[in-house]
Amino acid sequence: MGQGCRTPHDYAIIPKIMEKKTDNQITNNNTRAGRPDSYMIMMIISGIFFLALHLTFVGFTNDDAYFKVIREDFDSLFSIVLDRYLTDSSRVLSEAILFTLIRMPFIVWQLLDTLICLLAIHSAAVILTGDRKDKKNYLVFLLFACYPYMHMGSAGWICTSLNYIWPMAAFLYALSGAVRRYRGEKVSGNQYRLYVLALIFAANCEQSAVVVMAAFATAAVFAIIDKKSKWYEITGTAIGLFGLVFAMTAPGNGARTEMEAANWMPEFFDLTLIDKARLCGVFVFEHYVMIPDVIFFLFSVLILFAGLDNKKRSVKIVSAIPVLIDVVFTSVYFVKDFIIGHKTKYDFTTPAIYMNDAHTAFVQLSEAAGLIIYIAATLYVLWNVFENVRVRNVSIVALGTGFAVRMALMLSPTMFASWHRVLIYLYFAFLGDSYLLAERFVFAEEKEKPMRRKVICAVLIAGILVNLVLTVGLQIRKAG
Numbered sequence: 001m002g003q004g005c006r007t008p009h010d011y012a013i014i015p016k017i018m019e020k021k022t023d024n025q026i027t028n029n030n031t032r033a034g035r036p037d038s039y040m041i042m043m044i045i046s047g048i049f050f051l052a053l054h055l056t057f058v059g060f061t062n063d064d065a066y067f068k069v070i071r072e073d074f075d076s077l078f079s080i081v082l083d084r085y086l087t088d089s090s091r092v093l094s095e096a097i098l099f100t101l102i103r104m105p106f107i108v109w110q111l112l113d114t115l116i117c118l119l120a121i122h123s124a125a126v127i128l129t130g131d132r133k134d135k136k137n138y139l140v141f142l143l144f145a146c147y148p149y150m151h152m153g154s155a156g157w158i159c160t161s162l163n164y165i166w167p168m169a170a171f172l173y174a175l176s177g178a179v180r181r182y183r184g185e186k187v188s189g190n191q192y193r194l195y196v197l198a199l200i201f202a203a204n205c206e207q208s209a210v211v212v213m214a215a216f217a218t219a220a221v222f223a224i225i226d227k228k229s230k231w232y233e234i235t236g237t238a239i240g241l242f243g244l245v246f247a248m249t250a251p252g253n254g255a256r257t258e259m260e261a262a263n264w265m266p267e268f269f270d271l272t273l274i275d276k277a278r279l280c281g282v283f284v285f286e287h288y289v290m291i292p293d294v295i296f297f298l299f300s301v302l303i304l305f306a307g308l309d310n311k312k313r314s315v316k317i318v319s320a321i322p323v324l325i326d327v328v329f330t331s332v333y334f335v336k337d338f339i340i341g342h343k344t345k346y347d348f349t350t351p352a353i354y355m356n357d358a359h360t361a362f363v364q365l366s367e368a369a370g371l372i373i374y375i376a377a378t379l380y381v382l383w384n385v386f387e388n389v390r391v392r393n394v395s396i397v398a399l400g401t402g403f404a405v406r407m408a409l410m411l412s413p414t415m416f417a418s419w420h421r422v423l424i425y426l427y428f429a430f431l432g433d434s435y436l437l438a439e440r441f442v443f444a445e446e447k448e449k450p451m452r453r454k455v456i457c458a459v460l461i462a463g464i465l466v467n468l469v470l471t472v473g474l475q476i477r478k479a480g
Contacts, residue, residue: 039125039132042141043118049145050117051110053468056475057157059106064156068102090250093204094162101158109158116161116169120144123172127179128435136439143431146295146463150471151420164424167208170198171215178219178233192232199236203243207405211425213240214401222390261413268413280410282364284403285371287420289329290337294463299430300326301459302437303378305452306385309441315384321377325370375403382433386440395433402429 060068074080081096089095101109125140152161177195180187187195203209216236223230247253261268271279288296300323307319355361379396386392402425409415409422442452 035133037132038135038137039129042125042137043122045138046121046141046144047114047118049141051114053149053471054110054114056472057106057110057153058475059109059157060102061153062156063160064102064158067098067156067159071099071102085250085252086255088252088256090247090253091163091205093201094166097166098159098162101162109161113157113161113165116166117144120165120169120172123169123176124432126176127172128432128439130179130183136435136443139435139438139443142457142460142464143435146298146460146467147424147427147431148295148420148467148470150467150474151424153471153474154419154421160421163205164207164421167202167205168211168424168428170202171208171212174198174202174212174236175215175219178216178236181229181232182219182222195232196235196239199239200243203239204246206244206247207408207422207425209240209243209247210405210408211240211401213237213244214397216240218394218397257413260417264417265413265415273410276410276415277407278364278368280407280415281371282367283416284406284423284426285329285367285374287423289326289367289370290333292330294459294466295427295430295434297323297326298456298459298463299434299437301455302434302441303381305449306437306441307381310381310385312384315381318377319381319385322374322381325374325377329367329370386436391436395436398429398432399426402426 071080074083077096077099080099081092084095085092101112121141121144124144125137128140129136131137152165154160174195177187177191199212203212216233217240220230220233220237223233268276287293303322304319307315310316310319355364378399382395382399383392386395405425406423409418412418438456442449442456
């Protein structure tokens, strides 16, 4: 089909991604009179929100306290990073920053991490809206603010954020460059240099290396199909692959696996690959349904809304399955844990999800079935509700990659001990797809749905409040 026959939606990864550069895009400071600069307002709100949140954090706890002590055993930054590479970790870039920040006042990290959050939100706005005046810039903030930031304090604020939020923000920033190229916007040489540096930093962490490789490989395929310049996309794919190889060949990672197996999961080397996949999958599923998870529920509701707008009866029916699975399993756990009082207790060396008796086997197999049905129903709906092939492909690749990088931890004895922080890319895959679904089936002007808008806004506000209560509550407990 010739270019002249295509609509903007035919070229879009998301609705506005292929619009030509105008005086209204985030990459340009010019604005049109009469319309507020929603991007700038959103960034100011984001800055205030995340700075205020960060100022509640208690510094140098958990692993941060440990790293603060061992830093004093080494004469130089190079010596400790080299020692860690040989004995513990391939994340040399984030560790170099860690052992620098660990000697500084905690406020330095609080300010830097706030800026990292703003970089991630800015990059997401570039990717998702690309328009300073688009009111859906506010939706970008609301979605990001729903992420349970308390996960970044699970092993110490500094070390956890450097291994998860910082690489993710770097990835989003680099990806925004690919999106700008895809739209046909001009990218300067200095921007390319920053994008490549961001790619290198992101690829130095195992999970983000896989995400970089998957995202930029997808972007490279789009560029090849459209017969556009593809050097940047191929470079990003190569950097992601190199980061993964670097992690797999690092001596410290192998040594850490043996040490963590002894500490956290002695049975690890005796389990089959199927056992590991089963355990890891059920553990992930339990995370989202044992306690009501706002982001998981939001995504499930949006799948329902999207399906209800479809002409196919089968899509309408299947779209109800994800939210039903979420509600049913969460209700069962609520009754079991809080009304009956039989709470599921996790022990990292002998997790409760092992099938060591008939009751546990029934629960685990039910959850495995629920997970498989949820995935199948979600993929079926996404495949049918997006008319544009690239929107559909991107939504599925995002979810698949987010799930895959979490499931990859089945190859590590810390598949349980790593806890919630390693779900970050699955969380943001849910958030990214939630934006795509909400943009099309809730907030689109041609499909104005006032009641749906109210439901989604209520869920988002609830998510932010839950995030604040849990995160700030954790700090009060630590301070006490």
